[in-house]
Amino acid sequence: MPDASRPRAVVLAAGALCWRLRGGELEVLLIHRPRYDDWSWPKGKQDPGETLPETAVREVREEAGVRITLGIALPTATYPVSAGRKDVSYWAAQLHAATVARPDGKEVDRVCWADPATAAGMLTNPTDLEPLRALVAAHEADELQTREVLVIRHAKAKPRSGWTHAEGQRPLAATGRRQAHALAGLLLAWRPQKIVTSPWLRCTQTISPYAKAHDVKVSTESALTEANARRKPRRAAAVIEKVLEKSRPMAVCTHRPVLPVVLEVLAEHSPVAVTRHLPDSDPYLSPGEVLVLHVSVAEPGSVVAVERHQPFDD
Numbered sequence: 001m002p003d004a005s006r007p008r009a010v011v012l013a014a015g016a017l018c019w020r021l022r023g024g025e026l027e028v029l030l031i032h033r034p035r036y037d038d039w040s041w042p043k044g045k046q047d048p049g050e051t052l053p054e055t056a057v058r059e060v061r062e063e064a065g066v067r068i069t070l071g072i073a074l075p076t077a078t079y080p081v082s083a084g085r086k087d088v089s090y091w092a093a094q095l096h097a098a099t100v101a102r103p104d105g106k107e108v109d110r111v112c113w114a115d116p117a118t119a120a121g122m123l124t125n126p127t128d129l130e131p132l133r134a135l136v137a138a139h140e141a142d143e144l145q146t147r148e149v150l151v152i153r154h155a156k157a158k159p160r161s162g163w164t165h166a167e168g169q170r171p172l173a174a175t176g177r178r179q180a181h182a183l184a185g186l187l188l189a190w191r192p193q194k195i196v197t198s199p200w201l202r203c204t205q206t207i208s209p210y211a212k213a214h215d216v217k218v219s220t221e222s223a224l225t226e227a228n229a230r231r232k233p234r235r236a237a238a239v240i241e242k243v244l245e246k247s248r249p250m251a252v253c254t255h256r257p258v259l260p261v262v263l264e265v266l267a268e269h270s271p272v273a274v275t276r277h278l279p280d281s282d283p284y285l286s287p288g289e290v291l292v293l294h295v296s297v298a299e300p301g302s303v304v305a306v307e308r309h310q311p312f313d314d
Contacts, residue, residue, distance in 0.1 A: 009084035014055035015043025016093035032110035038124035053189035065102035074131035155179035179288035182311035184210035192251035198224040
């Protein structure tokens with residue numbers, strides 16, 4: 001007989017509602033699983049060492065054969081399973097150009113693009129309806145189409161107390177180097193096409209694995225160093241303003257003492273409902289943590305949603 005006093009296990013999974021506009025009308029991608037004879041969203045369980053955004057990207061690629069870039073987060077679906085409870089995190093997502101959805105032929109035997117009303121009638125599990133409703137609501141509010149700006153606090157560096165050379169040359173610790181490599185996998189969920197970073201070594205080392213692996217342009221901004229941001233915070237703020245004005249996905253890497261300046265700019269570009277989700281107390285972000293900003297395409301510079309992810313922590 002099961003022990004009712006024992007906590008129920010939580011199985012973590014992730015997936016995405018892939019969407020497109022066809023003739024100006026919204027369509028979403030569903031998959032059919034022959035094992036269960038059901039229509040659902042592409043999703044699957046988290047693998048060891050993965051973050052949930054990485055799980056979502058991998059599962060969509062494996063089940064529907066497409067590469068995606070994540071957009072805004074959607075409501076998590078929760079339902080009972082034999083192990084206890086399953087939580088499925090969902091994101092809105094768009095397909096990379098020139099990719100065509102195809103079933104993997106094993107877990108999935110059919111894929112289908114459908115308008116939201118048709119999709120709602122096809123879905124087998126009622127818990128799949130809530131993320132669909134949220135996606136439709138975002139589309140109607142002109143908040144579904146976004147570009148992502150990622151704010152990264154550099155990974156764990158060697159302690160200040162044991163460093164006797166120039167502060168700008170203080171490197172990452174061993175843990176920080178592992179965080180930087182893990183970060184390279186996480187950033188693929190949003191694929192920033194350019195990185196703006198403090199030129200100090202611990203910042204450039206943090207973003208280097210991703211930049212080198214994917215041939216991403218890196219621009220150093222001295223205004224983002226601890227010393228310069230302390231002396232001239234307006235210049236650091238101006239860097240963030242420029243990043244928000246751009247039209248392509250970007251990332252910014254800086255230091256903990258600079259984050260209050262960054263967050264002040266972000267608050268000015270966010271409605272109150274979003275601002276309350278911004279970090280508001282020191283240390284703001286953990287070493288190597290990423291603050292994901294979803295910036296409206298319809299209203300450039302306006303942040304419509306935020307989320308936080310930490311790629312690695314030991």
